[in-house]
Amino acid sequence: MTAERTVQTSKAQTALATNSVLRNTYMLLSMTLLFSAAVAGTAMALNAPHPGIIITLVGYFGLLFAVEKTKDSAMGLVSVFALTGFMGYTIGPIINMYLTQFSNGGEIVMMALGGTGAIFLGMSGYALASGRRFNQWAGMLFVGIMVAFVMGLIAVIFSIPALSMAVSALFVLLMAGLIVYQTGEIVHGGETNYITATVTLFVTIYNLFLSLLQLLGVFAGEE
Template identity: 35%
Template structure:
């Protein structure tokens, strides 16, 4: 290989590396901005749900059906429109819906003694988990793609477990409480690791669509916050 050919190859490799880094930084930046923006409809949805009582309209199994049906419909639509502005609008609508669904739990906790402190602790704890996982994702050089299979199993276990817990609660609320707390603890672990996994995928170039990246991180944050809120609420409730 001539000196000129070697120079051209090195230049091409450097140019490709620079393009990859620019794309990665752009996706990461857009994801963080959209993630921050998505929290606004969530707060508005939670406030509206508590102020109007919309969040309390559906109870029991009907609430579960509405929640799962609405969530999966939104996620399907977001995935289909991920490359257009409609995907962003659907994502913001989804986060508003999730805020409404969260309002009954928030209202219950806020009605407790020291309820506001419990909510703020859950917010701070979730933010702390996100900061730690984002930092770890930026410094870990190892490929974490293999972790995804184990996390999917963990998420499936928590999903089935929460449904079983809801069924058990219909017969005995006291018996379902230990299961609920154990599932919330597992959910915090699984979705905290999912934050690490999802951010690392963006950094490694595995996720190049910032709408889908935002959706994944939003679900991680939502699940950690909700589970942490339940655990802290149970600990605070005498």
């Protein structure tokens, strides 16, 4: 009876810890999305210029490194908001470009937002309802994201629209898979740091939105 009670206690503690990580992740994710949206809105209102691909990459990876170094301390929260705020700033000028470049720019932005929300909720719901852990996807997703990232850089540097579209479509698939994977890791205890989990999901949503925005601009944009 003692051994059985110990096992039950251990399972209860594991479930409690998992629920705590899941709850904290979604709470922090909601806060960072609101903060990022506010920064993006401010950048749009000020008609701020886009920082460019070099500054964007340096800022992103630099702040991502800061998050990784501080994720186990209170400074981790500061790093998370610095990263998500910076990413919000970079997206403001992009949205402005779509609003001015296309007569239906507002519709395109709203469709991209709606598509992002639908994919996130759908993939998260699937991961939660399935009861499975998708850790076998880790290698495939990592390789896929690295390949897509390199292809994206090539498309930007050499101005190859067709490759850019292919990368956007690939990113939509990869980000949908990453949502399932990360949610499964949280639920099954593979991810125990809610700051890391939040950043992963935030970056996923950011890339998903930009990819949908680009695809919709090409296929549904009216100049």
